[in-house]
Structure formats: C-alpha cells, structure tokens
Amino acid sequence: MVSYSESTVDLSERHLRGGFFEGWAAPPDPSQHLRLLQNSTHVVVARDDTGDVIGFVNALADGVLSAYVPLLEVLPVHRGKGVGTELVRRLLDNLVGLYMVDVMCDPEIRPFYERLGFVAASGAVRRNYEWRNMTSTNPITAARRYRRRARSGQSARVRDCKRDALERPDNASPTRR
Numbered sequence: 174m175v176s177y178s179e180s181t182v183d184l185s186e187r188h189l190r191g192g193f194f195e196g197w198a199a200p201p202d203p204s205q206h207l208r209l210l211q212n213s214t215h216v217v218v219a220r221d222d223t224g225d226v227i228g229f230v231n232a233l234a235d236g237v238l239s240a241y242v243p244l245l246e247v248l249p250v251h252r253g254k255g256v257g258t259e260l261v262r263r264l265l266d267n268l269v270g271l272y273m274v275d276v277m278c279d280p281e282i283r284p285f286y287e288r289l290g291f292v293a294a295s296g297a298v299r300r301n302y303e304w305r306n307m308t309s310t311n312p313i314t315a316a317r318r319y320r321r322r323a324r325s326g327q328s329a330r331v332r333d334c335k336r337d338a339l340e341r342p343d344n345a346s347p348t349r350r
C-alpha cells in the first residue's frame with residue numbers, strides 16, 4: 174500500500190536508501206537528498222508500508238508567479254503503477270494559482286508530462302560538474318571556497334574541470350547529472 178505525504182517532518186535518511194538518482198554519475202547521498210527535500214518549498218513523497226520513500230517530487234516556488242520542478246523519481250520496481258502521475262498531480266494541486274510551472278526533462282519523458290497538462294518548450298541549463306568535488310555540507314560555503322581556489326592559482330585543476338565538462342558524453346542527460 175502506497176501513501177502520499179507533503180511533509181518531510183518524519184522523514185530521515187534511512188527512509189531514502191532505496192537507490193534514488195539512478196544513472197547519476199555522482200548521486201546525492203541520503204543526507205543530501207533529505208536536505209534538498211527539506212529545503213524545497215513543495216514536496217510530495219510516496220512511501221511504502223514500512224515508511225520507506227519509493228518516489229518523490231519537489232518544487233521551488235516564489236509564491237507569486239512561478240515554480241520549478243527540479244526532481245521527480247520513482248524507484249524502478251514501483252514504476253508503471255501510477256505513482257509518478259500521482260506525485261505530480263498532488264504537486265500541481267499545491268501550485269494552483271501560479272502562472273508558470275516549469276520542468277526540464279529528456280524528450281522520452283515529455284509525453285508523461287504532456288498527459289498532466291504540460292506543453293513542450295525549449296530551455297537551457299547550466300551545470301557545475303565540480304559539484305561532486307565540493308564536499309562541504311554548506312553549498313554556498315563550498316562554492317565560495319571553490320571560487321577562491323580557482324582565483325588563487327589552482328588553474329590547472331580548473332582547466333581540467335572545464336575540459337571534463339566539455340568532454341562529457343554528448344548523450345549526457347541534463348536532468349540526470
């Protein structure tokens with residue numbers, strides 16, 4: 174039996190160990206996963222009988238005009254049973270009244286969103302492939318440290334990082350990495 178919740182209050186890292194971020198080169202760990210859910214303005218989680226999370230979706234909304242949906246995932250064994258649809262449906266219920274709700278997705282996922290009222294659009298993304306090397310638990314502090322390091326002569330590492338980013342596979346999914 175799957176239950177749905179819009180709260181993270183009784184969520185802990187142990188509920189997020191099912192193997193989310195499938196296919197990501199450097200997946201957020203359960204602690205980072207928990208924090209990103211807690212920091213989102215809107216969350217819907219699907220949980221099994223034991224309380225483990227089997228699917229989730231989050232949104233970042235400004236409360237006036239717009240919301241962005243960064244992540245949606247259902248664990249593989251639970252796919253194809255309507256969980257993803259229900260997560261998005263409940264999320265949209267909580268975003269009623271906003272002018273725009275945007276999501277970036279791979280082309281093969283587009284029909285899934287179109288069934289829920291989204292229409293195709295174009296977009297652009299910016300990715301920081303150094304993120305995986307930023308070990309600080311505070312991303313703002315980590316970003317400052319990284320910029321300081323980059324400015325103070327560790328240019329070879331920065332060059333390597335840029336090269337890695339440029340050489341990433343053409344098929345690297347913007348939504349999965």
Ligand SMILES: CC(C)(COP(=O)(O)OP(=O)(O)OC[C@H]1O[C@@H](n2cnc3c(N)ncnc32)[C@H](O)[C@@H]1OP(=O)(O)O)[C@@H](O)C(=O)NCCC(=O)NCCS
Nearest residue numbers: 245246247252253254255256257258277278281282285348
């Ligand atoms: C996309 C995802 C969340 C859908 O979850 P789900 O619980 O399987 O979705 P549903 O069971 O509600 O499926 C609804 C419909 O969408 C279709 N669909 C789901 N995932 C699809 C996919 N990857 N490609 C094409 N169609 C898909 C299903 O076939 C289903 O259609 P049907 O009822 O006619 O068979 C899930 O496949 C997933 O976690 N994928 C990996 C992460 C990902 O790609 N997330 C999206 C990031 S934007």
